[in-house]
Amino acid sequence: MTTRKMVFVDTSLCTGCKGCSVACKAWNELPAEKTKLIYGYISQDSTTPTTWTYMSYHEKYENGKMHFLMMKHQCYHCGDPACMKACPVGAISQTDSGYVLINQDKCIGCGYCVANCPWGIPKTDETKNKTYKCTGCIDRVENGLKPACVSTCQPGALQFGDREAMLQTAKARLEEVKKSYPKANLYGENLMGGTTYVYLLLDEPEVYGLPANPTVPSSLTFWKDIIQPYGGWLIPLAGAAAIGSFFSTRLINAASSKSKGGKTHGH
Amino acid sequence: MVTKKERVLRFSGSARFAHWGHTITFLVLLISGLALFSPSLGFLAAIFGGYVSAGVVHRVMAVFYTIIPLACLIANPKGFVEWWKDVFSFGADDIKFLMVFPLEFFGFPVKIPPQSKFNGGEKMNSVITTTSCVLLAISGYIMWFKESFPIGLVQWSYPIHDICMILATTMVCMHAYLGSFHPGSGESFWGMWKGTVRADWAAHHHAKWYEKVTGGK
Structure with a gap:
């Protein structure tokens, strides 16, 4: 049994360079997409079938001061994945190391996982009838490499390792960061059964547009x-x-007609 | 006393078209949809050439499934009103019918009070099936065009679609049997197939309705 892995996303070190997004596309051979300027540096605001990780930027003004918050988004690889529960054909599985994977041979592109993921991460390619999301670079990790996004991250905002050890690193870093960002918090340690991508956020999750308490939808459990x-x-x-x-x-009818001498119920 | 050869009209052409159109589309939708209900029923998808083409058949059928009853409703609103008027005139005789029906269903001789055009059981079937089928259509279109609806609504559409499928299919099992091989069904199949039923059968099974249409002769 392999130990659970973890990627620690330290947003306090992130510079928003989008290198993770590019490295992801390079390693997974995903085509570039035509993006448009949405606001500021934001050129993408959701995952797509061919963009498995993207950057979001959030400007927060407090006491006349602007905080420029940013984070990368991708599949969280939940400990208790709602997508896996929702999949009607058993195409989604979970590894001992904590990775949640879509078997593309089994996937039928029904989109049930898309509708039930609390972050709306998986996306269906309506032409191919297949749903795609971050694989956590399982093909690299199982061969002793770091995920593509982690290995490319210049400021060291992404770290990869065994979950227990990574959580210790994350908690120690949180204590440090809290000195200058009192609202800083760890996002993902216990959410959805404990996620594989755990974030150090500088502010409340809502500021980043994240659900504070993502859960498996009760409709899905029901x-x-x-x-x-x-x-x-x-x-x-x-x-x-x-x-x-x-x-x-017929038996009752036969029995009663015998006893009544051939008279049957008049239908 | 009515003679055996006389027949009375029970279902108009549009009612019969709606019934059988619904039957065919419902059954195709059921078979193509069940593949996703349980992994053990996945083999059903193979009938349509796999899950993806089963999904295409399901969607195309869904359109006919919606159009047929709506078209019949527009073509013959009077028949529709008449049907629901009778369904909702649910009285003591209908309750009595439902109370003795389980015994009648398994063949025990019981005394059934006079029934209107639809007996108590048919009225229940009308309500349960119609409600389920309307909800099936609504939840189905929400699942189909999920990008256009709030995510919470989409998430609840999945269990609702399944519950309605279960209820409607349970009613189909009962209804199809009662309308064909149940000894008490008699002429009811021909009522929906040819439109007319034997007058003496109508007088016996739907006395209130028979008196109304024949003017109490």
């Missing part, structure tokens, strides 16, 4: 743990009742 395993039995039950009735009606 659907997958109650309706599908138990509800469906109502159908064969109705079928069995019909078959039972087919024979019981």
Whole structure:
């Protein structure tokens, strides 16, 4: 059994260079996309089937001072992945190291994972009928390399290692950063069963446009743990009742016509 | 006393077209959709050439499934109103029907109070099936065009689609059997196939309705 891995995203060191996004495309052979200027440095505001990690920038004004906050977004590789639960064809699996992967051979592009991911990370290519997201560079990691984004990060805002050790590093760094950013917090340590990408944020998650408490949707739990395993039995039950009735009606009718001397119920 | 040869009209052409159009589209939708309900039913997708083409068939059928009843509603609103008027005139005789129906279903001789055009069970079927089918369509279109709807609505559409499918299919199992091989069904299949039923059957099974259409003769 392999230990759980972790990528520590220290946004206090991030310079917003988008090198992670480029390295991701290079390693995963994803084509560049035509981007447009959305605001400031923002040229992308969501993942796409061919952009698995992107940068977001947030300007926050406080006491006449501007805080320029930034972070990279990608699949969090949850400990308790909602996408995996939602997938109707078992295309999504989880490794012991904590990676959540879509098997492209099994994926049918139904988009159930897209609708149930609390961050809306996976994206479906409607032409190929396949859904894509960050693989965590499982192909590199399993061969002793760091993920592409981590290995390219110039300011050292991304670190990769065993989860326990990385969490220690993250917590020590948080103590440091809190001195200048009192609202700094770790995002992901315990969310969704503990994520593989854990962030040190300089401000509340909402400031970054992130859900403060992402959860597995209750509709998904209701659907997958109650309706599908138990509800469906109502159908064969109705079928069995019909078959039972087919024979019981005829048996009862035969018995009563015998006793009444050939007189049947007048249908 | 009515003779055996006399027949009375029970279902108009548009009602029958709506019924059978709905039957075919529902069954194709059911088979093409069940593949995603449980992994053990995944083999059903192969009938359509795989999951992706099953999805295409499901969507194309969904359009006909929506259009057919709407078109019939527009073509014959009077028949539709008549149907629902009878369904909602749910009285003591309907409750009595439902109480003895489980026994009647399995063949025990029971005394059934006079029924209107639709008996208590048919009224229940009308309500459950129609509600399920309308919700199936609404939740289905939300899932199809999920980018256009709030994410919470999309997430709840999945279990709602499944619940309605289960309810509607359960009713189909009962309804199809009761309308064909159940000894008590008698003429009801022909009512929906040819439109007319034997007058003596109508007098026996739907006495209130029979008296109304024949003027109490």
